[in-house]
Amino acid sequence: MMKSNMKVLFYPVSIILFSLCVISFSFTASFAQHNKTSSSVASDKPPSDFDPKYEKVKSRVSYVPGIKVIRGETHLIVPEHESFCPAGSVFKYNNGDIHVFDRRSGDGGKTWQQTEHILENSTYQYPEPDGEVIMFRSQNAGGGSSNAGRPEFSLQKTEQEGVFEVDFFRSNDNGLTRTKEPAKVFLPEVLNNLTGVLCRKIVRLQDGSLLVSMYSRNGKSKKMEEQQFRSIVLRSEDRGKTWHYFSTIAFDGKEDVRGEGFDETSLLMLDDGRIYSFVRSGASYQASLGSSNNNDWGNKMPFSYGKQTPIYLSISSDGGKTWSIADPITTHGVWPDAIQLENGIIAVSYGRPGNWLMFNDNKSESWGPIIPFYNDLYPPDCGNYVSMEEVAPNVLLVVYSRTNPNDHRQSELVGTYFQVKREVVE
DSSP: BBBOEEEEOOOOOHHHHHHHHOOOOOOOOOOOOSSEEESSSOSSTTTOOOOOGGGOGGGGEEEETEEEEEEEEEEEEEEEEEEESSSOOOOOOOTSSSSTTTTTEEEESSEEEEOOOOOOOOOOOOOOTTEEEEEEEOOOOOOOGGTOOOOEEEEOOSSSSEEEEEEEEEEEEEEEEEEEEOEEEEGGGGTTOOEEEEEEEEEOOOTTTTEEHHHHHTTTTHHHHHHHHHEEEEEESSSSEEEEEEEEEEETTTTTTOOSSSSOOOEOOOTOEEEEEEEOOOOOTOOOTEEEEETEEEEEEESOSSOOEEEEEEOOOOTTOOOOBHHHOOOSOOOEEEOOOOOOOOOOOOOOOOEEEEEOOOSSEEOOEEEEOOOSOOOOOOOOBOEEEEEEEEEEEEEEEEEEEOOEEEEEEEEEEEEEEOOOOO
16 A cells, blocks of 8 residues: 655635635626526637636736646526535536536537536546547436436445446437436445445546446444445446446544545546545534534534544555555545646645635645635535536636525526646746
């Protein structure tokens, strides 16, 4: 087992809260159109064609030696709709179209047309000339508009011990239409009695096989370490038709129990063959009335439930067979997303409280700049689920929700563009 020693700069809570208070946000007005959303920023260029004027505004620029990040325009993409625990989602297809939840843009984000299907957060597309799009279905079995676009993919038991089914789709027209093809998941006996869900992105290894993360736990066990989530990896060698247990990324031991264990995991395949896994371990809303104890959802906790726990990083150098000891790289956070930009820089998004970005130059062990770019409702709305995509060379579109302050089940989805530059250090 190798040991990762990534370093991250931690700041006092007072400084973080002050930063959240003084950030200037670019708000856009809500649109009444149901089927089409247009840019509210007057410009002849698409927002993905990053405007250099923003680099001249000091408050929009974050910098550490070697990396400069510029915050650009913020656009409304999906008007307000029912969505409890709203999750941002974004994907760029091989043909250049950008998909966010139930909207699609073919002009770099200037206009957005409503689509028949919502974007699944697991979506993967094979490189051309293949081009097939595959995805798990993220809507919970219970249905309802508030469940659409959730980040988890539920398993259904079959009559065969250790064999599960999960909704799976394929597309051969860049995601415009889909064909349903349920996939089978095979788990070893030791995991049969655990409850869990698949989560986040499908990634493809250099040998053509696919990986996806899953987190599970035994909520009925009297042993605390078994009640905690563990993060595991499933592998498919037949383009997603069947998935088998492959490895365990991280789990809690008897003497090392954290907030929730290890759950929401984002896998990132680097261009050098290494795989990074970014893993949530908790995310209570401290000092907020109505916080819930995750081990007893009926117990309303006045003020601090548990404590904030970090996002962890574990690394595999052998195609996901083994993983390094998971090391903390943030002070807090949920639902991490990660991407390696064209210039090699690694970007990570996470949320709760607030929405955050942080960066690594893929050469050192330090993370920075660390950017708190949006602070939503507090006490909680069960949100701060953020996704991002590189929509132009070294330009990120970061998608997140803005919740109606008068109705926490109503949210709109917006996207903020960030340009990420690699700077020469003298």
